[in-house]
Amino acid sequence: MHVNPDDHIARQPSQLEPAGRQNTRRRWLQRGASGLLGIGIPKLLRCQAASRPAIASSTRRPIRSCIFVFYYGGPSHLDTYDMKPDAPSTVRGEFQTISSSLPGLPVCEHLPHMSRVMHKVALVRSMHHTNRLHDSASTETFTGLQGPQGDREEFERIAQFHPCHGAVVSHLRPDARGAVPHATLPWLFKNVIVVPCQGGGFLGPEYDPFPISGDPQAVRYRAELLDRPTDLSLPRISQRRALLQTLDLGRGLKSASAGRQIDGLYERAIALLQSDSLRNALDIEKESRQTRERYGMGQVLHNSTDKAAALAAGRSLRGQNLLLARRLVEAGVPFVNVQDFRQQGQNWDAHADNFNQHRKFLLPQADQALSALIEDLDTRGLLESTLVVALGEFGRTPKINAQAGRDHWPDCYTILLAGGGVGGGRLYGASDRLGAYPAQDPVTPADLAATIYWRFGIDPATEIHDQAGRPYRLANGSPISSIFR
Numbered sequence: 001m002h003v004n005p006d007d008h009i010a011r012q013p014s015q016l017e018p019a020g021r022q023n024t025r026r027r028w029l030q031r032g033a034s035g036l037l038g039i040g041i042p043k044l045l046r047c048q049a050a051s052r053p054a055i056a057s058s059t060r061r062p063i064r065s066c067i068f069v070f071y072y073g074g075p076s077h078l079d080t081y082d083m084k085p086d087a088p089s090t091v092r093g094e095f096q097t098i099s100s101s102l103p104g105l106p107v108c109e110h111l112p113h114m115s116r117v118m119h120k121v122a123l124v125r126s127m128h129h130t131n132r133l134h135d136s137a138s139t140e141t142f143t144g145l146q147g148p149q150g151d152r153e154e155f156e157r158i159a160q161f162h163p164c165h166g167a168v169v170s171h172l173r174p175d176a177r178g179a180v181p182h183a184t185l186p187w188l189f190k191n192v193i194v195v196p197c198q199g200g201g202f203l204g205p206e207y208d209p210f211p212i213s214g215d216p217q218a219v220r221y222r223a224e225l226l227d228r229p230t231d232l233s234l235p236r237i238s239q240r241r242a243l244l245q246t247l248d249l250g251r252g253l254k255s256a257s258a259g260r261q262i263d264g265l266y267e268r269a270i271a272l273l274q275s276d277s278l279r280n281a282l283d284i285e286k287e288s289r290q291t292r293e294r295y296g297m298g299q300v301l302h303n304s305t306d307k308a309a310a311l312a313a314g315r316s317l318r319g320q321n322l323l324l325a326r327r328l329v330e331a332g333v334p335f336v337n338v339q340d341f342r343q344q345g346q347n348w349d350a351h352a353d354n355f356n357q358h359r360k361f362l363l364p365q366a367d368q369a370l371s372a373l374i375e376d377l378d379t380r381g382l383l384e385s386t387l388v389v390a391l392g393e394f395g396r397t398p399k400i401n402a403q404a405g406r407d408h409w410p411d412c413y414t415i416l417l418a419g420g421g422v423g424g425g426r427l428y429g430a431s432d433r434l435g436a437y438p439a440q441d442p443v444t445p446a447d448l449a450a451t452i453y454w455r456f457g458i459d460p461a462t463e464i465h466d467q468a469g470r471p472y473r474l475a476n477g478s479p480i481s482s483i484f485r
Contacts, residue, residue, distance in 0.1 A: 060484065061385075062457030063420040064175075065329045068165065069322065069370065069390040071340045072138070072189045073348030076396035076406050077414040078435045079358050080108050082125050084398075091398045091434050094355045102425040110363040113371035119425040120374055120383075121418040122483040126429025126438035127391070129410050129445055134349070137393035137410055138189075139197035144449025144475045153191055160196035163464075165452050166335035167200040167207035168474060172458050173334065180278060182207070183328055184337040186214025186221065186317050198337070202466035209337060212282065212324070214317045219297065221282045221324055281331035284324055294376075295319035296368040319369040326376055329386055334456075340366065348392055352403035374418050387420025387455055389448070398434045412437050415448065420455050423485045446477030454479040 078084060083106065084092050097106035100118035107115050131137035131146065135154045139147040143162040163171070170181030188194045188211070200207030212223050280286070289297075296319025318340060325336045341347035350357045370390055377383040395413025396406030412431045418424075429441040450460035453474055460475040 060421050060455075063387050063455045064385040065334050065336070065382075066165070066169070066387045066389065066420070066452060066456070067322075067325045067329065067336045067338065067373070069325075069338045069340065069388065070138075070141070070189070071348050071366065071390070071392040073134070073341060073350075074137075074392040074394045074396060074408060074413075075348045075362070075366075076350065076354060076358065077125070077412070077431075078396065078398060078406070079354070080111065080363070081123050081414045081416065082431055082435055083108060084433065084435050087398075087434055090400055093400060095358075105425070105427070108363065110359055111367045113367045117371050117374050117418075120378065121416055121424060122422045122426040122428065123414055123416055124428045124443050124448075124480060124483070125414045125431050126412060126440060126442045127415050127444070127448070128412050128438055128442055129394070131394070131410055132408050134191050134393060134408075135195045135197075137408075138195050140445045141391065141393045142197040143201070144446045144477065145472075147197070154196060155192050157193060158196055160199050160201045161466075162197075162472070163201035163203045163207060164198055164209075164337075165449060166209055166337060167203055168453065168464070169335050169456050169458070171200075171203055171207055171464070172462065173456055175334070180210045180328075180333050182209045182335045182337075183212055183333050184209035184339065185212035185324060185328075186321055187211075187339060187342050189339040189342055203464070209335075210333075214321065216316045219284075219316050219320055221284060223278065223282060226279065277331045278328075278333075281327040281333075282324070284320060284327065287323060287327075291376075292320065292323065294368075295323040295372045296365050318365045319372070322369045322373040323376075326373060326380075326382070329377075329382060330380070350396065350405050351401070351407055352405040354396070354400070354405040370416075377419060383419040384421065385419075387422070387452065388418040389415065389452070390417075391415035391448075395435075398436045409436075417451075417483065421484045423483060426483045428480055428483050443480060444477055446475050447480055448477070450475035450477040451479040451481075454481070455484075 078091070079093055079095050083095065083097050085097055085106075086092075096109045098109045098112065098115055100107050100115040102118040105118055105123075107118065129137065129140050129146075131140055131151045133151055133153045136147055136149070136151045139145075139160075139162075142164040144165070145162045148161050149158060166182035166184075173181075184198060188198055198209065199205070210223065210225065212221055214221050284292070321338045321340070325338050328336050348362055350362070370388075374383065374388060377386055377388070392413070394408055394410035397409045399406075401407060412435060414431075429443055430439045431437065432439040453460045453462075458474070460473070460477070460479065462474050463471040464474065465471055
């Protein structure tokens with residue numbers, strides 16, 4: 001089913017909406033104290049004290065970070081990394097193959113940059129699930145679990161239930177509980193409304209990602225949550241903090257568990273406001289022109305005659321998004337989600353004119369940016385400790401439709417992994433001769449989730465609990481361990 005967002009009234013929530021919670025005494029205290037300090041602590045903080053982490057036993061050193069690159073809309077596996085040159089013309093399409101740095105592994109002719117780094121990556125060619133619609137497929141992609149509503153698109157505000165990967169990592173990894181354990185950029189992706197799979201779910205809004213917004217016109221980034229009133233200096237915040245401590249002592253809150261927890265939260269919030277590391281990371285103009293151009297700075301804006309359309313689609317940000325992700329990893333952010341496109345109709349959902357869309361707009365920038373990220377991380381000594389995952393929510397139909405497009409196809413598609421201990425030049429699983437169904441070693445989003453947690457040193461069998469105390473296993477799959485060294 002292809003849904004045109006123009007046929008519906010878009011009602012985008014101002015923020016992620018995890019399952020509702022009662023206004024506990026602790027939350028009341030947070031609101032009162034944040035007003036006193038003059039900073040939005042509940043929105044600013046994305047971490048809190050977590051339960052004991054369940055660390056998985058492994059001989060491999062756990063990764064320090066993950067960059068999760070999401071190609072919303074669903075790239076065509078048949079026109080990228082799992083081409084079928086011997087299939088009928090109604091399947092193989094218009095593109096030719098080229099050789100890559102991995103002997104015997106051809107890729108699409110429109111991936112010349114990636115062809116040179118294929119010896120550094122692993123392809124999983126047998127990913128599949130049962131969701132045929134964007135939002136439910138995205139939910140399972142980001143959480144490893146299908147949402148409670150099943151396979152459906154979201155045209156009304158529905159609270160997210162299961163937490164996303166980044167939320168789980170920041171909840172269970174002690175070293176991920178810094179000021180910014182989980183970030184997303186350059187926006188939250190949406191179909192008609194923001195797809196409810198990008199936050200903390202039943203873990204709570206404190207595990208929602210730290211939002212970083214991108215400006216397509218200026219090709220710059222900012223984090224609104226770091227802003228403070230111009231008349232509220234850091235010394236003034238410290239004075240208000242001291243006043244709050246005095247009031248806490250006077251009310252006897254200092255000895256209360258809730259008071260102690262809040263005290264720690266505010267200390268970390270103030271540390272974030274005082275730190276320059278995140279602000280420096282967001283200042284992408286500190287990178288050299290050569291580096292920015294290697295990632296594809298403004299490529300579409302320079303080459304396209306329709307600059308307004310390119311800006312509207314956010315295409316000018318696509319390469320720079322991955323450069324910023326690298327800068328965030330360097331600044332110590334453990335989990336970074338990069339949304340390649342914001343909205344349906346401006347993304348990989350090529351129901352019509354698939355080949356022109358991939359040839360002109362979709363593949364060139366993705367090819368240049370992803371290859372630049374892999375090479376850049378490697379050069380800087382960060383690839384071994386950083387897992388890069390690049391994927392869409394599903395693939396595209398083997399059969400080309402009457403509009404020269406390909407439709408949704410979750411039955412078999414390809415995902416790419418690099419770094420984080422991945423053994424370069426590895427293939428896992430295989431599709432059948434038409435790229436329609438797994439022919440070998442089928443993989444699910446639950447297996448991918450288990451792989452991510454396992455590489456962070458978290459046991460995928462760990463149970464976490466929702467507000468009602470019901471247990472949920474982190475991942476109902478198994479790590480794809482054979483693609484790692």
